[in-house]
Every structure is written in structure tokens, then in C-alpha cells.
């Protein structure tokens with residue numbers, strides 16, 4: 001259980017479970033306990049060194065990790081948060097800037113980022129997503145109350161309806177980055193959610209948490225749009241669509257062939 005200890009789960013008792021907006025004193029007391037998930041995989045101890053030592057697992061490759069069974073890893077450097085109707089999630093928007101991403105969904109090609117040229121000619125109008133880098137409090141109860149101070153950098157990607165909801169909070173309460181927000185999902189398929197501001201952003205009170213998120217952003221921030229779609233050049237699109245077939249036989253060649 002070394003890994004879980006590192007995640008700070010053993011500190012559950014040190015965290016006040018807060019109903020609604022906590023008092024100033026509550027912040028002072030419990031925010032020092034915020035821990036971050038340790039993703040430094042080199043420290044993960046082999047479950048059974050005897051079993052694994054004899055096998056070359058390629059652990060020097062960043063894509064290979066030995067972890068306890070049950071551990072899941074996202075294929076994206078920054079995972080897109082998905083909401084379920086069975087559980088509320090607690091998040092905090094990191095910056096007061098939004099990343100607006102246009103993309104096309106193309107059958108057999110998947111989702112590709114719009115570059116404003118050939119893609120729009122071929123696939124029509126793009127869809128628009130509004131992206132926010134967020135802190136996800138990963139260990140909360142069904143109502144979104146903190147159980148332990150386990151946080152991770154994720155990305156919130158919303159369509160215009162959810163974006164409008166967030167703008168309403170901003171208009172009524174102030175900059176979104178100042179708050180923790182509890183998200184209630186009303187429709188899993190279309191990720192329709194409602195957002196409730198639940199007090200100051202708790203993670204910002206912890207220097208360790210701020211450093212962790214800042215490092216993660218520095219390292220993986222550039223990959224934030226990868227959860228929406230992949231980048232494709234016009235040449236790559238042409239190739240996939242079969243539009244790059246070499247020019248046909250010229251008229252001159254035809255003349256030669258038919259001897260005219």
C-alpha cells in the first residue's frame with residue numbers, strides 16, 4: 001500500500017469534510033494537508049520483486065509502468081474529465097482564460113482539429129468546444145465533498161450550453177478561477193451538467209498543490225487539446241481521403257498510347 005500512502009489517502013482523517021461554504025478557520029486548518037498524486041513512476045515498488053526482476057519489462061521506456069492492479073492510466077497526457085449521473089464531482093478552474101477548439105468528427109478518421117482550410121471544405125462546419133484546464137479533486141463522496149486531498153490536472157471540455165452555465169457563475173460570483181465548483185451531471189451521453197460554486201478554491205491554499213499543478217501544466221499543457229482531436233495537415237487529410245492520387249496520364253501520353 002506504499003503507493004496509496006504517497007497519495008495522501010492515509011491522511012483522510014486530517015481533512016475536514018466541509019458542508020457548503022467553509023469558514024476562514026476551516027481553510028486555515030485543513031488546506032495544509034492537501035497532497036498530490038505522485039506520478040513519478042520510478043518510485044513505484046514492484047509488487048513482487050521476485051516475480052518481476054527476471055523479466056525485462058522495458059521500465060526505462062516512459063510508456064511502461066508497473067503499478068498495483070486496479071491502477072488506470074489515461075492515454076492522454078492530460079485527461080478529459082467525464083461526468084456520471086451517479087456521482088457529483090468537485091473541480092476548480094485554474095485560469096481565467098478559455099481555450100476554444102474547433103474540430104471535425106469524421107467517420108473512419110475520428111476527431112480532427114480544424115485548421116480552417118481543407119477540413120472545412122471537405123467536412124463542413126466544425127463543432128466548437130470550450131476547454132478549461134482544471135484541478136480535479138479525485139477523492140470525493142457522491143455529493144462532491146472532499147474525502148481526501150487527492151488532486152490531478154485534467155481538462156474540462158464543454159459545448160456552448162455548459163459554457164453559458166459557467167459564464168452565469170462568472171457574472172454572478174466573479175472570476176471562475178477563484179472557486180471550487182461541484183458538477184452535477186444530468187445526462188451522461190451528452191455530458192449535460194449543472195455547476196455550483198462551493199466556496200474558495202481549496203487547492204490554491206496548498207503550496208505543494210500549486211507547485212504540482214504548475215509543473216504539470218508546464219510539462220503537459222501543450223497536449224491539452226489532444227483529448228479533442230488530432231492535428232492533421234491538409235496533405236495528411238488528402239492522403240486519408242485518397243485525394244492525393246498522382247495526376248493521371250497526360251494528353252500527350254494518351255496520344256502516344258493510341259498512336260495519334
Ligand SMILES: [Zn+2]
Pocket residue numbers: 104113114115116117118119120121126
Ligand atoms: Zn475545418
